[in-house]
Amino acid sequence: MSDEALIVENLNVTFPGRTSVTHAVRDASFTLGRERLGIVGESGSGKSTTGRALLGLVPRPGLVTAKRMEYEGRDLRANTERDWQNLRGRRMSMVMQDPKFSLNPVKTVGDQIGETARLHLRTNAADAKRRTLAMLEAVRIREPELVHRLYPHQLSGGMGQRVMIAMMLIAEPDLLIADEPTSALDVTVQNEVLRILDDLVRERGMRLIFISHNLTVVASFCDRVLIMYGGRIVEECAARDLQNAKHPYTRALVAATPSLDTPRAELATVTRDPTWLQ
Amino acid sequence: MTDTLGQWLMSEAPMSRRQAIFGRIYRNARAVVRNPTALVGLVIVVALILVAVFAPWLSLGQSPLTQDLASRLGPPSAAHWFGTDELGRDIMARTFYGAQATLTIVFLVAVVVVPIGLVVGMVAGYLGGWVDAVLMRITDIFLAFPRLVLALAFAAALGPGIDNAVIAISLTSWPAYARIARSETLAIARSDFIQAAVLQGASTPRILFRHILPLCLSSVIVRLTLDMAGIILTAAGLGFLGLGAQPPTPEWGAMVSSGRDVILDQWWVATIPGIAIFVVSLGFNLLGDGLRDIFDPKSA
Amino acid sequence: MSTEAASLDPAPPRDLGRRATGIVRRLAGLVFSLAVTFLGLTAVTFFISRLTKIDPVLAVAGDKANKQAYDAAYHALGLDQPVPVQYLIYVKRVLTGDMGMSVLTSNPVFTDLIRVFPATFELSTVAVIIGVLVGVPAGVVAAARKGRWQDQVIRVVGLFGYSVPVFWLGLVGLFLFYGKLGWVSGPGRLDVVYQATMTPITGVVLVDALLQGNWDMFTNAFAHLILPASILGYFSLAYIARMTRSFMIDQLGQEYVVAARIKGNSFWQAVWRHAFPNILVPLITVIGLSYASLLEGAVLTETVFAWPGLGLYITNALFNSDMNAVLGGAVLVGAVFIGINQICDFLYKVFDPRLRTP
8 A cells, every 4th residue: 555654663652750650652553654644632642742752852851662663664763863863854854833932033934944954955055045945935925035034923823834834844854743733823824724734745745644633624634543542542543434433532522523514502522431541 | 646737737728827827837848848959058047047146155165256376377276176367266266156247247137128128119019100110210229239339338438347237238138129029019919809908998008018018028038048148248248358347256258358368378267267158158049049949930 | 815915024114113213212211210320329429428427628628727728628518508419519520520539549539440440341351251151151051951960060060159259269269279289370460570561551451461562461461360350250150151041941941942953953953053042132131240240249359369450449448448439439330330230131121032022
């Protein structure tokens, strides 16, 4: 079907605290081929931490262990810092949630986008600038020359997120992790950004992991979906099969999604069963 | 028996005002003891107080004032554990007695500075308007003064002595507390429980002293503890220049100064009192840092 | 898409105008603040001058003056005017540089101050340079390695800097590095040998020696300068390191630092190339504040090292009850101290990054 480039088996991420240990991710196992995989969960489900673990960016004092964690045949667990530097931005990249915070306030847009190119591709200043402008056009920013010189605080939310996408895709990575890419945006802008992301991923044939709390968006965007709860993957199914999900949490999530077509008197909520945390 | 006392103190639902107050004190004390920085600082500060109080006994019978010119500038020995100074006086005794001068200055400054700062700050914060503007302007002016130099000028005019040193130091220290009290007051002046007290007919002084003051206190105490180190250093600096406690009263800064001429050969005369200043300053810094971690972690 | 176009405006002319008036208004506020604080300072020094037990009239007229001479001097000093008027006369005098005569040197205090200030300037400037060169990297490393041994060591070193008396450290330094080890020269600014051949151009001996092409004098001056400057510098670096660490800890917790790592930056690249530029503005104000407080520390350091600067001048005047000199020095130190502090506060508020994000 598709080459399984990313193989994760029994991924565990723990944060030792003063008196107890927090298990952010428990025994997560999944693979990724040339497809779009969605990870859905609520806050604290471990979805973002999983994304960070794949890039080796779990903050201290977090500990990452796994039976297997491979990308394109190389064992990620054995990566040195140098190995990670070569991978990040170039083969694997991540689009973060809020451009207000994920862009450096004191550097220009052009500087930040160009930096990824300069780090990984053999470029000089002129070439980096050319690529940056091309990338800005690819994310459909009009007047790229102008935006190139702006600072992040001068950008709107949607523009900032597109700059972030440009910044993370300019070195042409193979795998993109999108961590809540539209959650911080106005609803009117979300679709715009999603469409740009969609086009770019398809054009470049990229693998995508789409992390979100929004089941509807993920279902429409991705081929397969993982549902996470309490650090565990409780369900894995194809996006179009969500109606037939087996785990009660997934079913509750699906049922709780409001729909304009079928109005109901009462919105369903999720009643949690503590056994799900086992 | 102690178990029930502990339970009473730690109870989540105190039955009386007394229980609530004691419970809070107990919980704060436990927090201080648990924090290693604060604990070390507290030990040092307590040691300072004990040394000042028990100086006569700790000095093993030596007097800080008895001169013995025959044995002047003697190195540390069995008779004089810290050696003797340029007039043959026992340095250990002088160091221990010197704690009294330090403690006096610190205490006096605190007693002067905290009430003034609190009153100015609370009044400015609560009344607002032009009262606030004027008071803050005055506060800012004093806040901008260089502490030591102004203390020098004061001492030059008024003459040396502990009292003048206290005045001089206090003049440049109080603004910080006014600022803190004001910002705390501003934060709570509009809150409901204050409004409730106003509706009950409480007068402004009553509101300020019974309701707002207790809430300002913890920030003020943290700041005071941290300031102590600076105050001790300034006071020692004044002592070094001959202002502050006058001879023959032992004072650490003055002792360092008198040891200055013989530093190259009889290093202990100047070094030991300096160590005392350092240790005490360090103690207050540690205690203040620890208290700040406990009571106000955001500002760390 | 129309929402995107509207928010593309970087700086339309209207906005620039508004920003300019805002800055002008702030500057006016700063000048006003400086003026008021300076007046406050002079009020305090005026008050102190009135406190003195020495009769200023006798100082001018002489001990044995008869009533006529006394009255004449009394009137000449303006002491028969009401106090507020006297204050204004005082302020006017200070602003025109008339701070009275120094009893000790028989010079106008103002002339004395100009003569001694460069020495203090030289000492403080070298000290703050040491403070920055050591303190800033130390603070960055402490923040980046927060909680680990590098952080603990740097914090301890900083803590000592807040606890140790400057005059004592100076003495111990003299004892150790001059007395025992002989690595540096002793008290004073230059060996006596050179003092005769020194022609003051700027008053800063290091610079003057270079301008004269006298390499020996330069090294000698440096050997005398290095110890007091290092002692003062230690206090500067303790403060700067602490503030740098605090600023960097804030920045290192930000998302854009993670983004920099995702792009492929190494940890230290993210620290220095991404996080550090974000603290430059508050850092510069911190350095300014440190410089101001070094002026104070200089008073005691100069006494220990017999450094002929403003601090030594004030303390000598103090020991000789030379009130004019003491107060003149206090006004100068106070004015510079106030000036630097207020300008730094102002710069901080103007460039506060928190005010930038929408």
